[in-house]
Structures are given as structure tokens and as C-alpha cells.
Amino acid sequence: MSDPKGNDGDGLTALSLILSGLLLYGGLGWAVDRLCGTGWFLPVGLIGGLALGVFMVIRRFGASS
Amino acid sequence: MGPGGFSLVPLESGPPQFGVSAFESRPLFPSRAWLDSGGQETVWTDIWLTNHIAQAVIAAGLVIGFWLFVSRRSQVVPGKRQFVGEYLYELVRNGVARSIIGLEYRRYLPYLLALFSFILINNLFGQFFLFMFPTFSKIGFAWGLAAASWILYNGVGIKRYGLIKYLSKMTLPQGVPKPLLILVAPLEFISNFLVRPLTLGLRLFANLFAGHLVIMVFVVGGSWLLWSTKSSSPDYSPIWNVAGGLSILMSFAVFAIELLVGCLQAYIFTVLTAQYVSSSLSEEH
Numbered sequence: 001m002s003d004p005k006g007n008d009g010d011g012l013t014a015l016s017l018i019l020s021g022l023l024l025y026g027g028l029g030w031a032v033d034r035l036c037g038t039g040w041f042l043p044v045g046l047i048g049g050l051a052l053g054v055f056m057v058i059r060r061f062g063a064s065s
Numbered sequence: 066m067g068p069g070g071f072s073l074v075p076l077e078s079g080p081p082q083f084g085v086s087a088f089e090s091r092p093l094f095p096s097r098a099w100l101d102s103g104g105q106e107t108v109w110t111d112i113w114l115t116n117h118i119a120q121a122v123i124a125a126g127l128v129i130g131f132w133l134f135v136s137r138r139s140q141v142v143p144g145k146r147q148f149v150g151e152y153l154y155e156l157v158r159n160g161v162a163r164s165i166i167g168l169e170y171r172r173y174l175p176y177l178l179a180l181f182s183f184i185l186i187n188n189l190f191g192q193f194f195l196f197m198f199p200t201f202s203k204i205g206f207a208w209g210l211a212a213a214s215w216i217l218y219n220g221v222g223i224k225r226y227g228l229i230k231y232l233s234k235m236t237l238p239q240g241v242p243k244p245l246l247i248l249v250a251p252l253e254f255i256s257n258f259l260v261r262p263l264t265l266g267l268r269l270f271a272n273l274f275a276g277h278l279v280i281m282v283f284v285v286g287g288s289w290l291l292w293s294t295k296s297s298s299p300d301y302s303p304i305w306n307v308a309g310g311l312s313i314l315m316s317f318a319v320f321a322i323e324l325l326v327g328c329l330q331a332y333i334f335t336v337l338t339a340q341y342v343s344s345s346l347s348e349e350h
Binding site for chain 2: 012013015016017019020021023024025049052053055056059060
């Protein structure tokens with residue numbers, strides 16, 4: 001059963017991936033900004049995390065169809 | 066809304082002392098006080114034994130009782146009692162367990178079925194007399210169930226693949242270029258081990274909490290508009306009473322929606338648990 005048949009959870013998996021990307025890399029960017037006194041790591045982290053999350057969603061769900 | 070304070074609606078007395086306080090658990094038994102041998106007074110309250118705990122335990126008893134009742138003395142040609150039981154059983158077995166987990170669904174069916182019926186009964190408590198409170202609108206209960214499902218899907222994964230292989234399976238997706246893995250692995254880790262249980266618990270809690278709050282606004286607010294508006298006030302207008310009556314009428318529609326939401330959330334929680342188990346067991350991620 002490599003491919004779960006139920007579709008109810010797919011949207012939530014996607015949401016969870018994108019949220020994780022935003023939280024993790026946005027949070028890292030925020031922490032770097034706080035420690036180093038810079039101001040551009042947070043937006044870069046947020047955008048980068050979002051891009052990674054979207055990339056993971058495309059990789060997971062784009063290939064099967 | 067005391068004297069001098071601004072009040073939109075002219076009311077006979079202050080704001081309601083009931084309503085939202087339903088979310089505060091109350092100890093089931095009153096405090097007891099006694100004198101020990103030294104003449105010292107001791108006061109004891111069973112703070113853990115609250116009306117909401119009792120409600121959850123009663124729900125568990127109802128679930129056990131129901132399944133024992135419908136599965137007792139099964140016959141080849143089912144009677145009404147057995148028919149109801151088998152119908153519900155097959156709903157979870159075919160609709161959730163078998164279609165999502167696949168071949169090995171049998172091992173996880175008891176947990177999924179118990180989970181579904183326990184959440185459903187607790188959600189229905191929000192609409193029915195005697196309790197009138199959905200247990201899972203207290204977030205601690207939702208965390209408890211989320212923790213149980215978290216332990217289950219991680220446990221079966223670790224049991225099948227071993228800790229190291231399971232962790233790498235869940236954090237290192239296939240088909241991603243090597244340099245990206247270092248960025249993607251923590252993301253997958255957070256997504257699979259932290260966001261999953263968080264959303265599982267929060268979704269159940271927030272749906273039930275918000276629904277019950279809306280019902281209270283409609284019912285409590287409506288009854289206050291209807292009965293407690295001060296007719297001698299210069300601000301008084303019968304429109305307040307009409308609005309209150311309409312609000313109480315509307316509350317029945319909200320109750321109906323809550324009935325739907327309660328069933329839906331029980332189903333979704335079960336489906337997601339099955340999905341997580343299936344993703345832990347699957348060969349490739």
C-alpha cells in the first residue's frame with residue numbers, strides 16, 4: 001500500500017507541509033534576525049520556507065497524477 | 066454595563082452570570098472538611114473529578130455498552146439490533162479502515178471504531194439534554210486523543226521498520242536532490258511529528274468549541290433580549306424582543322449545523338488517524 005487511496009487527508013498533508021515550511025524557516029530567519037540585529041532574514045526565511053513547502057507538495061502530489 | 070456605563074441594549078440587570086461559564090469544569094462533589102487528631106482542619110476537594118471528566122467516562126461506558134449490546138448473540142439473519150450494529154461497523158470498516166489502510170486493516174479496526182464512536186458520542190452530548198456540552202470543546206480531551214493517535218502511528222512505524230529506518234523514512238523523501246534534503250528533512254520532520262498531532266487536536270477542539278460558543282450566543286443572548294429588556298428605559302424598542310425571539314429560533318438551525326459538524330469531525334479524526342497509520346506502514350514515503 002504505497003499509495004494511500006483515501007483522498008480526505010491529502011489537502012491536510014499539503015497544508016501541513018506548507019505550514020511547516022513557513023514556521024520552520026520563518027522561525028529560523030526570525031531567530032537569526034534577533035541574534036544578529038539584521039532585518040532581512042525573516043522575509044527571506046518565510047519566502048524560502050513557503051517555496052520549499054510548495055515544492056514538497058508538488059513533488060508529492062504532482063508525480064502521481 | 067453598570068450605572069453610567071454605555072449599554073447598547075437597555076437591560077433589567079447586569080450581564081448574564083451563566084452561559085460561557087459552562088466551559089469551566091466544576092468539581093463533581095462539594096469540598097469536605099474534617100478535623101484531624103491534632104485539631105487541624107483539613108479541606109479536601111476532588112478537583113480532578115469534574116463534570117466533564119464524568120461525562121467522558123460516561124461516554125466511554127456508553128460506547129462499550131453499545132457495542133456489547135449490538136454484538137451480543139449474533140445470528141446469520143440479523144435482527145434490527147444486529148443490523149444497526151453491523152451497519153455502523155461496516156461504515157468504519159469499509160469506509161475508513163479498509164479503503165485507507167488496505168490489507169492489514171483488521172489490526173487497527175478496533176481502535177478506529179472505538180475512536181469514531183467515542184468522539185461521536187461526546188460530540189452528540191453537545192446537542193442532547195442532561196449534558197448539553199460537547200466534551201471536546203475542552204482542549205485537554207482533544208490533546209488526549211491526539212496523543213493516543215500519535216503514539217499509535219509512530220508505534221506501528223517503529224515496530225515495523227525500527228527507529229532509525231522509520232525516522233529516515235518519515236523525514237527523507239525520495240526523489241529529492243541531495244543538496245535539498247538538508248533543507249527538506251527538518252520540514253518533513255516538523256510536518257510529520259509536530260504539525261500532525263497539533264492539527265489533529267486543534268481541529269477537533271476548535272470546531273466543537275466554536276460551535277458551542279455560537280450556540281450560547283444565540284440562546285443566552287437571545288433569551289436576554291427577549292426577557293430582560295427594560296421596557297421603562299427611553300432606549301427601549303420592541304425590536305430588541307423581536308430580535309431575541311428570532312435569535313432563539315435561529316439557534317435551532319445552529320444546533321442542526323452543530324449536529325453535522327459533530328459527526329463530520331468524528332469521521333475526519335478517524336480518517337486522518339487511519340491515514341497516518343497507513344503512511345507509517347507504507348514502503349515508500
